[in-house]
Amino acid sequence: MSVIAGMKKLFSKIKSAKSQSGDKHDIEGAEQPESAQQQDQTYISEAKIPVEENLSDETLTEPNESSSAELAVAAQDKKPKPVKKRDLLPPYDGPVLEVRNVHRSFQTGSRIIHVLKGIDMEVNPQQLVMLKGRSGSGKTTLLNMLGGLDQPSSGDILFSGQPLQDWGDRRRTALRRREIGFIFQAYALMPLLSAWENVELSLRMADVPRSEWKERVGHCLDLVGLTKRVKHRPFEMSGGEQQRVAIAKAIAHRPRLLLADEPTAELDSKMGAQVMAVFRNIIEVEQVTICMTTHDPTILEVADHVYEMADGRFIK
Numbered sequence: 001m002s003v004i005a006g007m008k009k010l011f012s013k014i015k016s017a018k019s020q021s022g023d024k025h026d027i028e029g030a031e032q033p034e035s036a037q038q039q040d041q042t043y044i045s046e047a048k049i050p051v052e053e054n055l056s057d058e059t060l061t062e063p064n065e066s067s068s069a070e071l072a073v074a075a076q077d078k079k080p081k082p083v084k085k086r087d088l089l090p091p092y093d094g095p096v097l098e099v100r101n102v103h104r105s106f107q108t109g110s111r112i113i114h115v116l117k118g119i120d121m122e123v124n125p126q127q128l129v130m131l132k133g134r135s136g137s138g139k140t141t142l143l144n145m146l147g148g149l150d151q152p153s154s155g156d157i158l159f160s161g162q163p164l165q166d167w168g169d170r171r172r173t174a175l176r177r178r179e180i181g182f183i184f185q186a187y188a189l190m191p192l193l194s195a196w197e198n199v200e201l202s203l204r205m206a207d208v209p210r211s212e213w214k215e216r217v218g219h220c221l222d223l224v225g226l227t228k229r230v231k232h233r234p235f236e237m238s239g240g241e242q243q244r245v246a247i248a249k250a251i252a253h254r255p256r257l258l259l260a261d262e263p264t265a266e267l268d269s270k271m272g273a274q275v276m277a278v279f280r281n282i283i284e285v286e287q288v289t290i291c292m293t294t295h296d297p298t299i300l301e302v303a304d305h306v307y308e309m310a311d312g313r314f315i316k
């Protein structure tokens with residue numbers, strides 16, 4: 001089954017299960033409040049799997065018919081206790097990211113490619129930091145490491161003071177899911193889901209209690225200026241609007257850090273400027289920190305700090 005078909009099927013099973021059980025809470029935000037019992041009922045991703053192991057990033061990209069059906073039924077029948085969001089990170093006043101002498105090499109066949117050659121950087125809370133540089137200079141490789149998607153060959157990356165390389169895979173996955181939002185050049189939206197459903201999906205994946213979804217989705221779409229587009233699907237929106245849905249989706253679970261890989265590359269200068277204005281706004285309102293890559297010299301002035309990369313090093 002395709003990704004899209006899987007997600008649509010999952011949503012339709014949930015809706016049908018809800019209508020059978022009398023739950024009127026519509027996925028796009030029904031007016032009726034949920035009963036206390038319904039609010040108690042845990043959300044779908046918690047239904048069968050312990051918190052650290054429930055719907056993983058991999059599950060999102062490869063939905064499976066039987067597990068979707070099982071989850072929908074289990075959400076109705078078993079009513080397991082909600083799992084509290086764990087505090088992954090102790091309080092810390094220092095930088096959100098500290099990168100110390102990071103190197104990254106890749107082996108391809110018998111060749112070793114040394115891509116990052118001693119990176120040092122800091123990203124402070126509520127900063128907008130840009131990584132600029134030519135294609136192949138190593139920006140995406142570094143961004144992947146900042147988000148815990150990849151590990152340095154040597155050196156340290158501290159996230160809110162915690163050394164990521166000392167963490168196990170499960171804890172890093174939990175950190176990514178709860179504390180980091182990702183934005184990509186090509187929006188990465190589910191094409192058959194509306195703007196509302198796309199944002200709501202990220203709350204499901206981040207274990208946010210269902211009772212918070214309606215207010216949070218509405219708030220995030222408002223922040224990116226899309227309150228009049230909530231029912232539109234990606235193909236019914238402009239590139240700039242789609243990217244703003246992707247931003248709403250990335251911030252919905254209240255991450256501390258937003259990582260964006262060339263978020264304006266597909267946009268004309270006007271839409272690119274809108275996206276940058278949204279970034280400044282969400283830093284203010286959501287107190288998020290943003291680190292992004294770019295080729296575009298026209299948006300650099302919006303940054304608090306720009307690191308320029310060439311051949312795996314910062315040159316200023």
Ligand SMILES: Nc1ncnc2c1ncn2[C@@H]1O[C@H](COP(=O)(O)OP(=O)(O)OP(=O)(O)O)[C@@H](O)[C@H]1O
Binds near residue numbers: 113137
């Ligand atoms: N997994 C990998 N295996 C081998 N080489 C890799 C791997 N990942 C990245 N590279 C190489 O590392 C170099 C830097 O790639 P990277 O994608 O980080 O550059 P970039 O600055 O983000 O480029 P662009 O702006 O085109 O996205 C490239 O030469 C790329 O081929």
